[in-house]
Amino acid sequence: MSDHVAKTQPVLTLPPNMMPSSATSKKHPCSSLSVTYISRRKLAEVVDGLLGVMTLSTRKQPYVHSGCDISSDKVSGNNTWLKKCPSALASFDQIIARTQGKKIALFLDYDGTLSPIVNDPEKAFMSPEMRTAVKNVARFCPTAIVSGRSRDKVFDFVKLKELYYAGSHGMDIMVTCADSESITKDNKEAKLFQPANEFLQIISEVNKSLVEATRSIKGAIVENNKFCVSVHYRNVDKKDWKLVTELVDGVLKAFPRLKVTTGRKVLEVRPVIDWDKGKAVEFLLQALGLDDPESVLPIYIGDDRTDEDAFKVFRERNCGFGILVSQVPKETEAFYSLTGPSEVMEFLNSLVRWKEQS
Numbered sequence: 001m002s003d004h005v006a007k008t009q010p011v012l013t014l015p016p017n018m019m020p021s022s023a024t025s026k027k028h029p030c031s032s033l034s035v036t037y038i039s040r041r042k043l044a045e046v047v048d049g050l051l052g053v054m055t056l057s058t059r060k061q062p063y064v065h066s067g068c069d070i071s072s073d074k075v076s077g078n079n080t081w082l083k084k085c086p087s088a089l090a091s092f093d094q095i096i097a098r099t100q101g102k103k104i105a106l107f108l109d110y111d112g113t114l115s116p117i118v119n120d121p122e123k124a125f126m127s128p129e130m131r132t133a134v135k136n137v138a139r140f141c142p143t144a145i146v147s148g149r150s151r152d153k154v155f156d157f158v159k160l161k162e163l164y165y166a167g168s169h170g171m172d173i174m175v176t177c178a179d180s181e182s183i184t185k186d187n188k189e190a191k192l193f194q195p196a197n198e199f200l201q202i203i204s205e206v207n208k209s210l211v212e213a214t215r216s217i218k219g220a221i222v223e224n225n226k227f228c229v230s231v232h233y234r235n236v237d238k239k240d241w242k243l244v245t246e247l248v249d250g251v252l253k254a255f256p257r258l259k260v261t262t263g264r265k266v267l268e269v270r271p272v273i274d275w276d277k278g279k280a281v282e283f284l285l286q287a288l289g290l291d292d293p294e295s296v297l298p299i300y301i302g303d304d305r306t307d308e309d310a311f312k313v314f315r316e317r318n319c320g321f322g323i324l325v326s327q328v329p330k331e332t333e334a335f336y337s338l339t340g341p342s343e344v345m346e347f348l349n350s351l352v353r354w355k356e357q358s
């Protein structure tokens with residue numbers, strides 16, 4: 001999918017002293033953020049300022065790498081777990097009751113949620129049945145994919161033009177603006193938001209260094225996700241997992257503005273900015289005009305640690321809820337759970353059936 005950068009783009013509103021005087025803004029009742037539409041020149045000024053604020057406000061966090069994938073974490077106590085985080089399928093009626101006639105805004109993670117976890121990241125295809133389920137649900141609920149993958153790559157997997165996409169863990173968002181008067185259904189103006197834009201060059205450099213550093217490790221895969229880089233060790237001999245971590249740490253010493261977080265047998269190298277999937281979801285709600293908690297109920301379905309940031313936003317603001325995809329009990333901010341992509345598909349199909357009948 002190519003980038004269509006519009007003449008005006010939505011940006012996060014800054015503190016009043018940094019706000020361009022010509023801008024108009026809209027407050028999100030469900031969050032601390034608001035969306036503003038301003039000119040391209042102003043946008044550049046504002047984003048520069050925004051990045052300054054985000055960089056200053058974020059300390060580089062040390063990371064703990066347990067080398068432990070949740071899927072290898074099998075523990076007993078399923079009943080206790082289901083009491084704490086009930087199945088979204090078994091609780092479907094309760095979930096519907098929670099909507100209270102509101103429109104559902106749906107946020108979907110990709111890997112492990114819409115596609116099963118596989119050894120080769122390039123082959124994490126979603127099934128045609130899952131694609132149909134997502135397409136159908138998007139007819140009733142505005143739907144966005146929020147992924148750690150690059151936006152282009154996740155679009156190539158999902159292939160649905162009717163969705164919104166946030167790639168690179170929310171650092172690369174494309175929306176079509178719902179509330180601009182000039183927009184007709186077929187001529188929507190695409191808008192990009194890339195809060196880590198100034199890191200593009202650094203990411204490209206660290207990607208090269210990581211490829212070089214891990215070249216000799218059999219099974220290590222470095223994946224460039226545009227604003228972040230994944231170093232996969234799923235296919236590396238277990239005895240070398242620690243070595244992979246050490247090599248990544250070694251490379252990162254030369255890149256003080258980057259940090260590492262962990263996912264499912266993956267080390268994710270990303271900019272030290274105060275931005276995550278939670279912030280991306282808040283941004284999307286506003287940019288899409290879904291910022292009225294009285295009329296919109298956001299639901300986020302995801303399986304990864306990075307999805308917890310979005311679950312947390314909804315829990316703290318009491319304006320929607322997360323559904324964790326996991327086969328095992330886990331510490332989570334989600335309200336409900338599903339065991340894997342096939343249950344996710346069942347849940348989406350249930351939403352469609354319910355909408356068709358109502």
Ligand SMILES: O=P(O)(O)OC[C@H]1O[C@H](O[C@H]2O[C@H](CO)[C@@H](O)[C@H](O)[C@H]2O)[C@H](O)[C@@H](O)[C@@H]1O
Nearest residue numbers: 110111117118119121124147148230234264266
């Ligand atoms: O936010 P997501 O859409 O869940 O992306 C997170 C990472 O997903 C991918 O890696 C994971 O899935 C692979 C394919 O099943 C698997 O091989 C790997 O072990 C998992 O970590 C993706 O390749 C990463 O770039 C994403 O950061």
